[in-house]
Amino acid sequence: MIPPGATLGMLGGGQLGRMTALAAARLGYRTHVFTPEPDSPCAQVCAEATVAEFTDHAALAAFAAAVDVVTLEWENVPPEALVMLAEHVPVRPGAGVLTVTRDRIHEKAFVNRLGIKTAPWRPVHSAADVDRAVGALGRPAVLKAARLGYDGKGQVLLRADSDPTAAWHHLGGGNPLDAVVEGFVDYACEISVIVARSPDGSQRGYPTVENQHEHHILARTIVPARIAPAIAAEAENIAARIAEALGVVGLLAVEMFVTRDGQVLVNEMAPRPHNSGHWTLDACATSQFEQLVRAVCGLPLGPTDRPCDAVMENLIGDQVGRWPELVAAPGARLHLYGKREVRAGRKLGHVTWLKGFGVEALG
Amino acid sequence: MIPPGATLGMLGGGQLGRMTALAAARLGYRTHVFTPEPDSPCAQVCAEATVAEFTDHAALAAFAAAVDVVTLEWENVPPEALVMLAEHVPVRPGAGVLTVTRDRIHEKAFVNRLGIKTAPWRPVHSAADVDRAVGALGRPAVLKAARLGYDGKGQVLLRADSDPTAAWHHLGGGNPLDAVVEGFVDYACEISVIVARSPDGSQRGYPTVENQHEHHILARTIVPARIAPAIAAEAENIAARIAEALGVVGLLAVEMFVTRDGQVLVNEMAPRPHNSGHWTLDACATSQFEQLVRAVCGLPLGPTDRPCDAVMENLIGDQVGRWPELVAAPGARLHLYGKREVRAGRKLGHVTWLKGFGVEALG
Numbered sequence: 054m055i056p057p058g059a060t061l062g063m064l065g066g067g068q069l070g071r072m073t074a075l076a077a078a079r080l081g082y083r084t085h086v087f088t089p090e091p092d093s094p095c096a097q098v099c100a101e102a103t104v105a106e107f108t109d110h111a112a113l114a115a116f117a118a119a120v121d122v123v124t125l126e127w128e129n130v131p132p133e134a135l136v137m138l139a140e141h142v143p144v145r146p147g148a149g150v151l152t153v154t155r156d157r158i159h160e161k162a163f164v165n166r167l168g169i170k171t172a173p174w175r176p177v178h179s180a181a182d183v184d185r186a187v188g189a190l191g192r193p194a195v196l197k198a199a200r201l202g203y204d205g206k207g208q209v210l211l212r213a214d215s216d217p218t219a220a221w222h223h224l225g226g227g228n229p230l231d232a233v234v235e236g237f238v239d240y241a242c243e244i245s246v247i248v249a250r251s252p253d254g255s256q257r258g259y260p261t262v263e264n265q266h267e268h269h270i271l272a273r274t275i276v277p278a279r280i281a282p283a284i285a286a287e288a289e290n291i292a293a294r295i296a297e298a299l300g301v302v303g304l305l306a307v308e309m310f311v312t313r314d315g316q317v318l319v320n321e322m323a324p325r326p327h328n329s330g331h332w333t334l335d336a337c338a339t340s341q342f343e344q345l346v347r348a349v350c351g352l353p354l355g356p357t358d359r360p361c362d363a364v365m366e367n368l369i370g371d372q373v374g375r376w377p378e379l380v381a382a383p384g385a386r387l388h389l390y391g392k393r394e395v396r397a398g399r400k401l402g403h404v405t406w407l408k409g410f411g412v413e414a415l416g
Numbered sequence: 417m418i419p420p421g422a423t424l425g426m427l428g429g430g431q432l433g434r435m436t437a438l439a440a441a442r443l444g445y446r447t448h449v450f451t452p453e454p455d456s457p458c459a460q461v462c463a464e465a466t467v468a469e470f471t472d473h474a475a476l477a478a479f480a481a482a483v484d485v486v487t488l489e490w491e492n493v494p495p496e497a498l499v500m501l502a503e504h505v506p507v508r509p510g511a512g513v514l515t516v517t518r519d520r521i522h523e524k525a526f527v528n529r530l531g532i533k534t535a536p537w538r539p540v541h542s543a544a545d546v547d548r549a550v551g552a553l554g555r556p557a558v559l560k561a562a563r564l565g566y567d568g569k570g571q572v573l574l575r576a577d578s579d580p581t582a583a584w585h586h587l588g589g590g591n592p593l594d595a596v597v598e599g600f601v602d603y604a605c606e607i608s609v610i611v612a613r614s615p616d617g618s619q620r621g622y623p624t625v626e627n628q629h630e631h632h633i634l635a636r637t638i639v640p641a642r643i644a645p646a647i648a649a650e651a652e653n654i655a656a657r658i659a660e661a662l663g664v665v666g667l668l669a670v671e672m673f674v675t676r677d678g679q680v681l682v683n684e685m686a687p688r689p690h691n692s693g694h695w696t697l698d699a700c701a702t703s704q705f706e707q708l709v710r711a712v713c714g715l716p717l718g719p720t721d722r723p724c725d726a727v728m729e730n731l732i733g734d735q736v737g738r739w740p741e742l743v744a745a746p747g748a749r750l751h752l753y754g755k756r757e758v759r760a761g762r763k764l765g766h767v768t769w770l771k772g773f774g775v776e777a778l779g
Contacts, residue, residue, distance in 0.1 A: 057752045075438055078461045081752025097463040098441045353744040381716040389420045389444025
């Protein structure tokens with residue numbers, strides 16, 4: 054057990070790290086963030102900050118010596134950095150988990166090997182592969198880079214009239230590329246489940262929530278998901294099985310589709326706090342961020358019940374300008390991330406509405 | 417209005433500043449702490465820290481230039497420092513409020529002038545004064561230094577057999593001293609009310625709570641206070657009247673006695689977050705810390721309803737060793753302050769039990 058007073062090392066300096074550091078502080082932990090970004094959202098609330106590239110081995114060595122455990126808020130930290138850190142300090146989740154979750158090919162293959170369904174897919178490594186995959190899966194389909202995609206980046210829609218070769222070159226810019234083609238899924242809604250797992254293997258999951266995306270970015274999470282209880286239970290079971298099979302220590306967020314005929318298909322997953330879990334800050338006794346701290350420090354996991362319904366809305370780009378109205382709304386819980394620059398598509402904050410305190414107004 | 421993204425200057429680096437900085441961060445503010453203490457609980461969660469004495473005018477000037485508004489978590493900041501800062505930046509609460517609340521003579525006289533009762537008292541400036549005061553007020557009585565007392569420090573009980581002259585010399589150590597003698601109050605319980613007040617004069621109060629002290633240090637706050645509703649309402653009215661008369665911007669905590677015959681007497685007050693308001697972190701939509709940020713930044717004050725009963729227990733000295741049990745208790749919300757050194761009488765953390773989640777176990 055890593056007791057309060059110890060220092061949590063955080064790889065990545067965004068809002069997920071920031072909210073984790075705030076939760077860690079409540080339990081008496083110090084946070085030391087490592088990020089290339091100066092004056093990051095996370096550094097503003099940390100005891101220590103290292104501003105360096107993830108390839109800076111001297112900085113990584115000094116960081117490893119200064120912290121008691123390492124976790125992350127960004128799954129694209131180079132695996133070499135994780136391996137190097139792990140020689141000196143526990144890294145949770147570890148490089149093995151990241152190897153699976155950071156690559157869509159490994160991720161989908163891993164899930165399918167557990168007998169869990171995904172959208173139909175094919176790994177592709179060339180324009181010819183894309184052509185064959187589209188032939189097998191039909192159109193529309195989506196070509197997605199295997200690595201480094203988020204919020205719709207690294208994706209190309211393959212319509213009836215799209216040229217697969219052009220799509221391949223558009224995505225890769227002529228560079229070697231691993232990617233997948235995913236077949237069309239006629240889904241009724243998108244859902245997600247977040248599971249926490251401790252070093253001793255104990256697990257706790259949050260209830261299934263429903264996610265609405267706009268322009269490929271999460272706009273809104275509705276709690277609970279408006280689906281049949283049996284489907285929610287299946288989603289929670291899927292997430293728990295994947296977390297256990299991965300042996301993740303920390304959090305695992307699993308995004309899933311519910312098809313119109315009631316099938317649950319895994320879309321993607323992330324071994325870190327997840328935007329679809331921000332509602333837990335205001336509606337649960339233990340937020341996802343506190344749960345991450347508990348998991349990586351080996352403390353008992355906290356309760357994950359949902360005492361009331363909730364809706365979380367992201368404040369993206371100039372939507373952050375709504376803050377004066379939101380800070381005045383009695384049922385709204387406003388969270389802002391300390392980012393100075395307002396850019397289109399940038400997540401600058403979120404607001405949680407709790408049922409009985411204004412969530413009804415959202416319809 | 418001082419908008420999110422601005423920097424809150426915090427005078428004092430203890431747990432009250434720490435919890436305020438955590439609340440400020442949630443709303444997107446940066447906190448810059450000014451404290452003589454290196455590695456203070458507050459600095460661990462702040463964007464910036466100045467470690468300097470409150471008499472260091474160069475450091476104060478640089479601090480004033482770096483922040484957008486100043487508040488405090490310690491009422492004994494030298495008034496000269498507040499006056500100097502106020503030439504450059506809003507200081508909330510201001511030096512005028514502190515002049516009243518930091519001196520028991522001014523404080524009691526101010527309250528009495530509003531027609532609000534205190535224990536019977538006399539200002540004393542010499543051993544002869546103490547003798548006369550005890551003659552007028554009877555015994556037992558308490559001799560209290562006018563300034564710089566907290567947690568029972570700076571107090572001498574005057575029993576039937578106490579020598580007033582010896583008590584005077586014990587308290588002052590031979591130095592000039594302003595003090596008060598307070599007559600005995602046969603009280604049924606101690607209560608407190610915290611009121612927030614904005615620059616525009618709007619106010620919101622939290623419900624009346626009951627406080628249990630051990631060795632002159634707050635041990636436990638019980639929410640709501642176990643008193644008649646009319647007495648609770650009177651206490652809330654008293655606190656609101658004092659806050660308005662003082663013109664405080666920020667928080668005012670008013671400690672009161674309820675006598676066995678149902679009178680409400682003001683004991684003392686503090687224009688800052690208060691230990692008896694820590695329960696609001698876990699039981700209210702707006703904690704006292706967030707409310708302080710809202711008040712000093714001119715945001716609308718948040719709701720102060722009590723959705724459930726609660727008990728807050730301080731973790732003092734080696735009581736912090738209870739953390740493994742508390743972090744595992746489903747109904748307990750543990751808060752630790754990041755203080756490395758465990759000393760007798762030192763507040764190292766607290767735990768809030770919410771009714772329906774274990775508070776019953778406390779009886």
